[in-house]
Amino acid sequence: MKTLLVGCGSIAQVHAQALHQLGREIAGFADIRPERAQKMADTYGGRAYASLDDMLANEQADVLHICTPHYLHVPMAVAALEKGLHVLMEKPPAIVREEESTLFRAREQAKKQVGVCFQNRYNPATVQALSLLQTGKLGAIKGARAFVTWKRDKPYYTESGWRGAWKTEGGGVLINQSIHTLDLLCYLLGDPVQVSATTANHHLQGVIEVEDSAEAYITFAGGQTALFYATTAHCTDAPVYVQIVCEKGTVTLEGDDMTVTGENGYLTHTHFAPLHHVGKDCWGASHLMLMQDFYDCLEKGKAFGIPYEDACRTLNLMLGIYESARTGQAVPCDR
Numbered sequence: 001m002k003t004l005l006v007g008c009g010s011i012a013q014v015h016a017q018a019l020h021q022l023g024r025e026i027a028g029f030a031d032i033r034p035e036r037a038q039k040m041a042d043t044y045g046g047r048a049y050a051s052l053d054d055m056l057a058n059e060q061a062d063v064l065h066i067c068t069p070h071y072l073h074v075p076m077a078v079a080a081l082e083k084g085l086h087v088l089m090e091k092p093p094a095i096v097r098e099e100e101s102t103l104f105r106a107r108e109q110a111k112k113q114v115g116v117c118f119q120n121r122y123n124p125a126t127v128q129a130l131s132l133l134q135t136g137k138l139g140a141i142k143g144a145r146a147f148v149t150w151k152r153d154k155p156y157y158t159e160s161g162w163r164g165a166w167k168t169e170g171g172g173v174l175i176n177q178s179i180h181t182l183d184l185l186c187y188l189l190g191d192p193v194q195v196s197a198t199t200a201n202h203h204l205q206g207v208i209e210v211e212d213s214a215e216a217y218i219t220f221a222g223g224q225t226a227l228f229y230a231t232t233a234h235c236t237d238a239p240v241y242v243q244i245v246c247e248k249g250t251v252t253l254e255g256d257d258m259t260v261t262g263e264n265g266y267l268t269h270t271h272f273a274p275l276h277h278v279g280k281d282c283w284g285a286s287h288l289m290l291m292q293d294f295y296d297c298l299e300k301g302k303a304f305g306i307p308y309e310d311a312c313r314t315l316n317l318m319l320g321i322y323e324s325a326r327t328g329q330a331v332p333c334d335r
Protein backbone atom coordinates (compact mmCIF):
# COMPACT_ATOMS: atom_id res chain seq x y z
CA MET A 1 0.00 0.00 0.00
CA LYS A 2 1.37 3.38 -1.00
CA THR A 3 0.41 6.23 1.32
CA LEU A 4 0.26 10.01 0.86
CA LEU A 5 -0.35 12.69 3.48
CA VAL A 6 -1.70 16.22 3.04
CA GLY A 7 -1.45 18.95 5.68
CA CYS A 8 1.87 18.83 7.55
CA GLY A 9 0.93 20.69 10.76
CA SER A 10 0.43 19.42 14.31
CA ILE A 11 -1.61 16.24 13.90
CA ALA A 12 0.34 15.17 10.81
CA GLN A 13 3.27 14.43 13.14
CA VAL A 14 1.12 11.85 14.94
CA HIS A 15 0.03 10.25 11.63
CA ALA A 16 3.58 10.10 10.29
CA GLN A 17 5.02 8.69 13.53
CA ALA A 18 2.29 6.06 13.80
CA LEU A 19 2.75 5.01 10.16
CA HIS A 20 6.50 4.87 10.72
CA GLN A 21 6.04 2.67 13.80
CA LEU A 22 3.76 0.39 11.79
CA GLY A 23 6.54 0.06 9.23
CA ARG A 24 4.55 1.84 6.53
CA GLU A 25 6.22 4.04 3.97
CA ILE A 26 4.84 7.49 3.12
CA ALA A 27 5.51 8.26 -0.52
CA GLY A 28 4.51 11.93 -0.52
CA PHE A 29 3.74 14.89 1.72
CA ALA A 30 1.87 18.02 0.60
CA ASP A 31 1.40 21.37 2.30
CA ILE A 32 0.82 24.89 1.03
CA ARG A 33 3.74 25.76 3.27
CA PRO A 34 6.23 23.67 1.27
CA GLU A 35 8.91 23.86 3.94
CA ARG A 36 6.61 21.83 6.20
CA ALA A 37 6.15 19.13 3.56
CA GLN A 38 9.90 19.13 2.92
CA LYS A 39 10.67 18.72 6.62
CA MET A 40 8.38 15.70 6.82
CA ALA A 41 9.90 14.21 3.67
CA ASP A 42 13.39 14.73 5.11
CA THR A 43 12.36 12.95 8.30
CA TYR A 44 10.30 10.08 6.92
CA GLY A 45 11.38 9.75 3.28
CA GLY A 46 9.10 10.36 0.29
CA ARG A 47 8.70 13.44 -1.90
CA ALA A 48 7.43 16.91 -0.91
CA TYR A 49 4.72 18.84 -2.78
CA ALA A 50 3.23 22.31 -2.46
CA SER A 51 -0.32 21.17 -3.27
CA LEU A 52 -2.51 18.09 -3.09
CA ASP A 53 -3.32 18.34 -6.81
CA ASP A 54 0.34 18.25 -7.69
CA MET A 55 0.94 15.26 -5.43
CA LEU A 56 -2.05 13.33 -6.79
CA ALA A 57 -0.94 14.06 -10.35
CA ASN A 58 2.56 12.72 -9.72
CA GLU A 59 2.07 9.78 -7.36
CA GLN A 60 0.26 6.51 -7.98
CA ALA A 61 -0.96 5.74 -4.48
CA ASP A 62 -3.55 3.76 -2.52
CA VAL A 63 -4.34 5.87 0.55
CA LEU A 64 -4.48 9.58 1.37
CA HIS A 65 -4.28 10.80 4.98
CA ILE A 66 -5.98 14.19 5.32
CA CYS A 67 -4.60 16.39 8.14
CA THR A 68 -5.70 19.82 6.91
CA PRO A 69 -8.12 22.43 8.33
CA HIS A 70 -11.77 21.34 8.52
CA TYR A 71 -13.10 23.15 5.43
CA LEU A 72 -10.65 21.24 3.22
CA HIS A 73 -11.55 17.72 4.39
CA VAL A 74 -14.39 17.03 1.97
CA PRO A 75 -12.94 18.66 -1.18
CA MET A 76 -9.66 16.81 -0.58
CA ALA A 77 -11.38 13.51 0.15
CA VAL A 78 -13.42 13.85 -3.05
CA ALA A 79 -10.29 14.61 -5.09
CA ALA A 80 -8.59 11.49 -3.71
CA LEU A 81 -11.63 9.24 -4.14
CA GLU A 82 -11.97 10.38 -7.76
CA LYS A 83 -8.38 9.24 -8.30
CA GLY A 84 -9.21 5.85 -6.80
CA LEU A 85 -7.54 6.30 -3.40
CA HIS A 86 -8.88 5.25 -0.01
CA VAL A 87 -9.10 8.11 2.48
CA LEU A 88 -8.22 8.34 6.16
CA MET A 89 -9.28 11.79 7.28
CA GLU A 90 -8.99 13.71 10.50
CA LYS A 91 -12.23 14.68 12.19
CA PRO A 92 -14.69 16.17 11.41
CA PRO A 93 -15.93 14.23 8.36
CA ALA A 94 -17.68 17.42 7.10
CA ILE A 95 -18.67 20.84 8.42
CA VAL A 96 -22.19 21.23 6.93
CA ARG A 97 -24.91 18.84 5.68
CA GLU A 98 -24.29 19.60 1.98
CA GLU A 99 -20.70 18.43 2.38
CA GLU A 100 -21.87 15.27 4.10
CA SER A 101 -23.99 14.42 1.02
CA THR A 102 -21.13 15.27 -1.35
CA LEU A 103 -18.75 12.93 0.46
CA PHE A 104 -21.38 10.20 0.69
CA ARG A 105 -21.91 10.28 -3.10
CA ALA A 106 -18.18 10.38 -3.88
CA ARG A 107 -17.54 7.38 -1.63
CA GLU A 108 -20.40 5.39 -3.18
CA GLN A 109 -19.13 6.12 -6.67
CA ALA A 110 -15.50 5.34 -5.92
CA LYS A 111 -16.30 2.21 -3.87
CA LYS A 112 -13.35 3.04 -1.61
CA GLN A 113 -12.98 3.21 2.16
CA VAL A 114 -13.33 6.49 4.03
CA GLY A 115 -12.07 6.35 7.61
CA VAL A 116 -12.49 9.18 10.13
CA CYS A 117 -10.08 9.58 13.07
CA PHE A 118 -12.27 9.03 16.10
CA GLN A 119 -9.29 7.35 17.74
CA ASN A 120 -10.70 7.36 21.28
CA ARG A 121 -12.71 4.27 20.37
CA TYR A 122 -9.39 2.41 20.57
CA ASN A 123 -8.42 3.71 24.03
CA PRO A 124 -7.93 0.64 26.25
CA ALA A 125 -10.40 2.08 28.79
CA THR A 126 -13.07 2.52 26.10
CA VAL A 127 -12.51 -1.01 24.80
CA GLN A 128 -12.89 -2.44 28.33
CA ALA A 129 -15.96 -0.32 29.07
CA LEU A 130 -17.71 -1.40 25.88
CA SER A 131 -17.02 -5.08 26.45
CA LEU A 132 -18.22 -4.85 30.07
CA LEU A 133 -21.44 -3.10 29.00
CA GLN A 134 -21.98 -5.74 26.31
CA THR A 135 -21.81 -8.58 28.85
CA GLY A 136 -25.01 -7.19 30.41
CA LYS A 137 -23.59 -7.78 33.93
CA LEU A 138 -24.51 -4.23 34.95
CA GLY A 139 -28.00 -4.49 33.46
CA ALA A 140 -29.47 -2.19 30.83
CA ILE A 141 -28.00 1.27 30.25
CA LYS A 142 -30.20 4.00 31.72
CA GLY A 143 -28.23 7.09 30.70
CA ALA A 144 -24.93 8.93 30.64
CA ARG A 145 -23.15 12.19 31.27
CA ALA A 146 -20.04 13.46 29.52
CA PHE A 147 -17.85 16.49 30.16
CA VAL A 148 -15.01 17.97 28.11
CA THR A 149 -13.45 20.89 30.01
CA TRP A 150 -10.32 22.18 28.31
CA LYS A 151 -8.36 25.39 27.92
CA ARG A 152 -7.84 27.14 24.57
CA ASP A 153 -6.75 30.77 24.67
CA LYS A 154 -6.62 33.63 22.20
CA PRO A 155 -3.31 32.69 20.49
CA TYR A 156 -4.60 29.18 19.69
CA TYR A 157 -7.17 30.86 17.46
CA THR A 158 -5.44 34.02 16.25
CA GLU A 159 -2.22 32.25 15.26
CA SER A 160 -3.83 29.39 13.35
CA GLY A 161 -5.37 31.16 10.37
CA TRP A 162 -8.40 28.82 10.25
CA ARG A 163 -9.70 28.19 13.76
CA GLY A 164 -12.51 30.22 15.30
CA ALA A 165 -14.41 30.93 12.05
CA TRP A 166 -17.59 29.20 10.80
CA LYS A 167 -16.29 29.05 7.24
CA THR A 168 -13.00 27.34 7.96
CA GLU A 169 -13.42 25.50 11.29
CA GLY A 170 -17.20 24.98 11.03
CA GLY A 171 -17.74 25.66 14.74
CA GLY A 172 -15.73 25.74 17.95
CA VAL A 173 -15.42 23.38 20.90
CA LEU A 174 -18.14 21.11 19.56
CA ILE A 175 -16.77 20.35 16.09
CA ASN A 176 -13.15 20.44 17.14
CA GLN A 177 -12.40 19.33 20.70
CA SER A 178 -15.51 17.47 21.82
CA ILE A 179 -16.76 15.68 18.68
CA HIS A 180 -14.69 12.72 19.93
CA THR A 181 -16.81 12.53 23.06
CA LEU A 182 -20.05 12.71 21.07
CA ASP A 183 -18.66 9.76 19.11
CA LEU A 184 -17.99 7.84 22.34
CA LEU A 185 -21.53 8.47 23.58
CA CYS A 186 -22.95 7.06 20.33
CA TYR A 187 -20.47 4.17 20.42
CA LEU A 188 -21.55 3.19 23.95
CA LEU A 189 -25.26 4.13 23.88
CA GLY A 190 -26.31 3.59 20.25
CA ASP A 191 -28.31 5.78 17.90
CA PRO A 192 -29.18 9.31 19.06
CA VAL A 193 -32.66 10.35 17.94
CA GLN A 194 -33.23 13.82 19.38
CA VAL A 195 -31.19 16.63 20.85
CA SER A 196 -31.91 19.87 22.66
CA ALA A 197 -28.88 22.14 23.07
CA THR A 198 -27.40 25.58 23.65
CA THR A 199 -24.04 27.08 22.78
CA ALA A 200 -22.22 30.17 24.04
CA ASN A 201 -19.02 32.15 23.72
CA HIS A 202 -17.99 32.97 27.28
CA HIS A 203 -14.30 33.78 27.22
CA LEU A 204 -13.38 34.63 23.64
CA GLN A 205 -15.85 37.38 22.73
CA GLY A 206 -14.38 39.45 19.90
CA VAL A 207 -11.76 36.76 19.19
CA ILE A 208 -13.81 33.88 17.72
CA GLU A 209 -17.19 33.93 16.00
CA VAL A 210 -17.92 30.29 17.00
CA GLU A 211 -18.85 28.77 20.39
CA ASP A 212 -16.39 28.14 23.20
CA SER A 213 -19.00 26.17 25.17
CA ALA A 214 -21.89 23.83 24.38
CA GLU A 215 -24.35 21.76 26.37
CA ALA A 216 -26.87 19.22 25.15
CA TYR A 217 -29.62 16.85 26.30
CA ILE A 218 -29.55 13.85 23.99
CA THR A 219 -32.16 11.09 23.71
CA PHE A 220 -31.13 7.72 22.26
CA ALA A 221 -33.18 5.14 20.38
CA GLY A 222 -33.35 2.84 23.42
CA GLY A 223 -34.87 5.67 25.48
CA GLN A 224 -31.62 6.45 27.37
CA THR A 225 -30.63 10.07 27.84
CA ALA A 226 -27.23 11.75 27.98
CA LEU A 227 -26.14 15.07 29.42
CA PHE A 228 -23.23 16.59 27.55
CA TYR A 229 -21.12 19.65 28.37
CA ALA A 230 -18.03 20.93 26.56
CA THR A 231 -15.97 24.08 26.94
CA THR A 232 -12.56 25.49 26.10
CA ALA A 233 -12.94 28.16 28.81
CA HIS A 234 -11.51 26.01 31.63
CA CYS A 235 -8.18 26.88 33.33
CA THR A 236 -6.55 23.61 32.23
CA ASP A 237 -7.10 20.50 30.05
CA ALA A 238 -8.95 18.24 32.48
CA PRO A 239 -9.33 14.55 31.58
CA VAL A 240 -12.48 13.85 29.57
CA TYR A 241 -15.22 12.38 31.79
CA VAL A 242 -17.84 9.91 30.54
CA GLN A 243 -20.12 8.08 32.95
CA ILE A 244 -22.57 5.38 31.90
CA VAL A 245 -25.30 4.62 34.40
CA CYS A 246 -26.77 1.11 34.25
CA GLU A 247 -29.53 -0.60 36.23
CA LYS A 248 -27.03 -2.36 38.51
CA GLY A 249 -23.98 -0.10 38.47
CA THR A 250 -21.94 2.56 36.72
CA VAL A 251 -18.93 2.68 34.41
CA THR A 252 -16.90 5.88 34.58
CA LEU A 253 -14.13 6.79 32.18
CA GLU A 254 -11.88 9.66 33.19
CA GLY A 255 -8.87 10.08 30.93
CA ASP A 256 -7.03 6.74 30.97
CA ASP A 257 -8.87 5.50 34.07
CA MET A 258 -11.97 3.35 34.39
CA THR A 259 -14.01 2.97 37.56
CA VAL A 260 -16.79 0.40 37.83
CA THR A 261 -19.34 0.25 40.62
CA GLY A 262 -21.90 -2.50 41.05
CA GLU A 263 -24.24 -4.14 43.52
CA ASN A 264 -23.23 -4.89 47.15
CA GLY A 265 -20.51 -2.22 47.21
CA TYR A 266 -18.62 -3.64 44.20
CA LEU A 267 -15.89 -1.18 43.11
CA THR A 268 -12.91 -1.47 40.76
CA HIS A 269 -10.55 1.19 39.54
CA THR A 270 -8.14 0.57 36.66
CA HIS A 271 -5.52 2.83 35.13
CA PHE A 272 -4.60 2.02 31.53
CA ALA A 273 -1.14 3.27 30.58
CA PRO A 274 -1.17 4.77 27.07
CA LEU A 275 0.58 2.50 24.57
CA HIS A 276 1.81 5.01 22.00
CA HIS A 277 2.15 8.67 22.76
CA VAL A 278 3.05 11.47 20.36
CA GLY A 279 1.81 15.06 20.63
CA LYS A 280 -0.53 16.57 23.18
CA ASP A 281 -1.87 14.42 26.03
CA CYS A 282 -5.43 15.44 25.23
CA TRP A 283 -5.18 13.82 21.76
CA GLY A 284 -4.85 10.47 23.49
CA ALA A 285 -2.59 7.72 22.24
CA SER A 286 -4.75 5.65 19.95
CA HIS A 287 -4.02 6.87 16.42
CA LEU A 288 -1.61 3.96 16.00
CA MET A 289 -4.28 1.35 16.80
CA LEU A 290 -6.75 3.15 14.56
CA MET A 291 -4.30 3.08 11.64
CA GLN A 292 -3.41 -0.56 12.21
CA ASP A 293 -7.13 -1.35 12.07
CA PHE A 294 -7.74 0.81 8.98
CA TYR A 295 -4.92 -0.81 7.00
CA ASP A 296 -6.05 -4.28 8.16
CA CYS A 297 -9.43 -3.39 6.73
CA LEU A 298 -7.86 -2.41 3.39
CA GLU A 299 -5.42 -5.32 3.15
CA LYS A 300 -7.19 -8.16 4.93
CA GLY A 301 -10.83 -7.23 4.41
CA LYS A 302 -11.35 -6.89 8.17
CA ALA A 303 -14.24 -4.63 9.27
CA PHE A 304 -12.96 -1.18 10.31
CA GLY A 305 -13.75 -0.22 13.93
CA ILE A 306 -15.25 3.10 12.84
CA PRO A 307 -17.72 2.28 10.06
CA TYR A 308 -18.41 5.27 7.81
CA GLU A 309 -22.08 5.14 8.89
CA ASP A 310 -20.97 5.61 12.51
CA ALA A 311 -18.92 8.67 11.59
CA CYS A 312 -22.01 10.12 9.85
CA ARG A 313 -24.15 9.33 12.91
CA THR A 314 -21.78 11.31 15.14
CA LEU A 315 -21.65 14.11 12.57
CA ASN A 316 -25.47 14.26 12.47
CA LEU A 317 -25.63 14.51 16.25
CA MET A 318 -23.12 17.36 16.14
CA LEU A 319 -25.03 19.17 13.37
CA GLY A 320 -28.23 18.60 15.38
CA ILE A 321 -26.67 20.34 18.39
CA TYR A 322 -25.78 23.37 16.27
CA GLU A 323 -29.26 23.42 14.75
CA SER A 324 -30.96 23.13 18.13
CA ALA A 325 -28.77 25.90 19.57
CA ARG A 326 -29.63 28.11 16.57
CA THR A 327 -33.37 27.50 16.58
CA GLY A 328 -34.02 27.03 20.28
CA GLN A 329 -35.93 23.81 19.46
CA ALA A 330 -35.23 20.14 20.13
CA VAL A 331 -34.31 18.61 16.77
CA PRO A 332 -34.15 15.07 15.38
CA CYS A 333 -30.61 13.87 14.81
CA ASP A 334 -31.21 10.54 13.09
CA ARG A 335 -31.18 11.74 9.48
Ligand SMILES: NC(=O)c1ccc[n+]([C@@H]2O[C@H](COP(=O)([O-])OP(=O)(O)OC[C@H]3O[C@@H](n4cnc5c(N)ncnc54)[C@H](O)[C@@H]3O)[C@@H](O)[C@H]2O)c1
Binds near residue numbers: 007011050092282
Ligand atom coordinates in the same frame (compact mmCIF):
# COMPACT_ATOMS: atom_id res chain seq x y z
N1 LIG B 1 -7.84 13.35 16.17
C1 LIG B 1 -7.34 14.26 17.01
O1 LIG B 1 -7.24 14.05 18.21
C2 LIG B 1 -6.87 15.57 16.45
C3 LIG B 1 -6.00 16.39 17.18
C4 LIG B 1 -5.57 17.59 16.60
C5 LIG B 1 -6.04 17.97 15.37
N2 LIG B 1 -6.93 17.15 14.71
C6 LIG B 1 -7.47 17.54 13.39
O2 LIG B 1 -6.42 17.54 12.43
C7 LIG B 1 -6.68 18.53 11.43
C8 LIG B 1 -5.50 19.49 11.36
O3 LIG B 1 -5.31 20.08 12.62
P1 LIG B 1 -3.87 20.61 13.07
O4 LIG B 1 -4.01 20.95 14.50
O5 LIG B 1 -2.83 19.69 12.63
O6 LIG B 1 -3.82 21.96 12.21
P2 LIG B 1 -2.52 22.77 11.75
O7 LIG B 1 -2.99 24.13 11.43
O8 LIG B 1 -1.43 22.57 12.75
O9 LIG B 1 -2.07 22.01 10.41
C9 LIG B 1 -2.78 22.11 9.20
C10 LIG B 1 -1.78 22.07 8.06
O10 LIG B 1 -2.52 22.08 6.84
C11 LIG B 1 -1.82 22.92 5.93
N3 LIG B 1 -2.73 23.38 4.88
C12 LIG B 1 -3.65 24.37 4.94
N4 LIG B 1 -4.26 24.51 3.75
C13 LIG B 1 -3.73 23.57 2.91
C14 LIG B 1 -3.94 23.22 1.55
N5 LIG B 1 -4.86 23.85 0.80
N6 LIG B 1 -3.21 22.22 1.02
C15 LIG B 1 -2.27 21.57 1.78
N7 LIG B 1 -2.01 21.87 3.08
C16 LIG B 1 -2.74 22.85 3.64
C17 LIG B 1 -1.28 24.05 6.80
O11 LIG B 1 -0.23 24.75 6.17
C18 LIG B 1 -0.84 23.27 8.03
O12 LIG B 1 0.50 22.86 7.93
C19 LIG B 1 -7.99 19.19 11.85
O13 LIG B 1 -9.04 18.54 11.19
C20 LIG B 1 -8.08 18.92 13.34
O14 LIG B 1 -9.40 18.93 13.84
C21 LIG B 1 -7.32 15.97 15.21
